[in-house]
Amino acid sequence: MGSARLALVRPDALDPRPRRDAAAPSAPQRVRIVDGALRCIARQGIAKTTLDDVAQEAGCSRATVYRVFPGGKENVLAAVFDTELARFYSALAVRLGDADNLEDVLVEAVATGAGTIASHPALTYLLAHEPGLVLPHLTFAHMDQLLADVGGFMAPFLGRFLDHDEAVRVAQFTARIALSYLSCPAEGTDITDHDDVRRLVRRFVLPGITSAAQDTGPVVHRRPTPAVRAGTNRKGEAS
Numbered sequence: 001m002g003s004a005r006l007a008l009v010r011p012d013a014l015d016p017r018p019r020r021d022a023a024a025p026s027a028p029q030r031v032r033i034v035d036g037a038l039r040c041i042a043r044q045g046i047a048k049t050t051l052d053d054v055a056q057e058a059g060c061s062r063a064t065v066y067r068v069f070p071g072g073k074e075n076v077l078a079a080v081f082d083t084e085l086a087r088f089y090s091a092l093a094v095r096l097g098d099a100d101n102l103e104d105v106l107v108e109a110v111a112t113g114a115g116t117i118a119s120h121p122a123l124t125y126l127l128a129h130e131p132g133l134v135l136p137h138l139t140f141a142h143m144d145q146l147l148a149d150v151g152g153f154m155a156p157f158l159g160r161f162l163d164h165d166e167a168v169r170v171a172q173f174t175a176r177i178a179l180s181y182l183s184c185p186a187e188g189t190d191i192t193d194h195d196d197v198r199r200l201v202r203r204f205v206l207p208g209i210t211s212a213a214q215d216t217g218p219v220v221h222r223r224p225t226p227a228v229r230a231g232t233n234r235k236g237e238a239s
Contacts, residue, residue, distance in 0.1 A: 042122040109157075148172075155167045
């Protein structure tokens with residue numbers, strides 16, 4: 001994306017219908033401009049998107065775009081990343097917070113994250129038509145930063161079941177697996193399908209996690225509660 005960074009978006013952010021001032025009088029201009037830019041990118045990519053396009057899509061004037069984003073297009077693109085990544089992490093945090101065992105946290109993180117990426121219209125367009133703007137952000141030093149970010153985000157959720165260092169390690173290892181399957185899909189494994197991801201997590205992730213609470217079946221760690229010494233999985237089997 002040039003100097004802009006890769007964004008993940010919610011589906012409604014890419015509604016193809018322009019949002020006009022009269023239709024959304026209470027919408028903050030910044031958000032409307034960001035959403036307008038996302039729709040433009042999904043339709044024609046970054047290189048062909050101009051500030052006039054963004055302004056028209058957002059239902060405002062070019063002068064308004066410059067007033068909200070004095071740096072012009074580069075600042076708009078940076079705001080697209082910051083805003084949409086925050087939306088993504090916020091939505092994912094809700095899903096992870098509802099998971100009550102280690103396996104479910106990992107499955108939800110992979111399936112929901114991968115599903116968002118795979119169904120992302122703007123990213124799909126960029127990968128098909130402007131891959132050079134995306135792929136560098138998934139390699140080498142950028143990959144290190146991406147994994148660090150994932151570890152930092154996931155650690156509090158995994159930290160309910162693992163110590164901090166182990167939580168970061170597991171988060172980064174799981175992210176590597178997910179990215180590998182996303183970049184090179186394997187026949188018979190849909191990384192966006194919860195059942196397929198659960199099998200993947202049980203086969204490759206959970207066996208490598210050091211924990212005092214393990215048995216001969218799939219490793220499922222639940223939040224400790226006063227009333228329950230050992231958790232159960234969703235089928236009622238003891239963990």
